[in-house]
Amino acid sequence: MSNLLKTLFTWWNGATPGIHFTIARRARLVGKDEYGNRYYEAKDDRDSYDKNRRRRWVIFNGYAEASKVPPDWHGWLHYTFDEPPTEIPLPRKAWEKEHRPNLSGTIYAYRPKGSLARGGERQRATGDYEAWTPE
Secondary structure, eight states, X not given: OHHHHHHHHOSTTSOOHXXXXXXXXXXXEEEEOTTSOEEEEESSSTTOSSTTOOOEEEEOSSSOOGGGSOXXXXXXXXXXXXXXXXXXXXXXXXXXOOOXXXXXXXXXXXXXXXXXXXXXXXXXXOTTOOOOOOO
């Protein structure tokens, strides 16, 4: 029941019914990424911003966060690549790391030692630090 209410009244927890209706009528599914996001392209250029260019969408799996879009799909969404990664995958270099969404503000965010979110405890200063005292 709560998922239905989220779908009806919030846009940040997934697509609204209006978007589902529009996509069902006007777009075709192009592919899905490893995070469960679905990518669509318009069937024609009627509601496109540029003539002869079809509009493209992403429907996020869960919370709508742009950093959840991998680089290959980002390039396709922004017309850097004509073909989607399902047809022509983006070549990976040996030194490239896997894509990770931005975790800032979540419980999985990096919290270094001494961070208030980690208890505020830090190592004692060693001999290279001398505290300032007013004269």
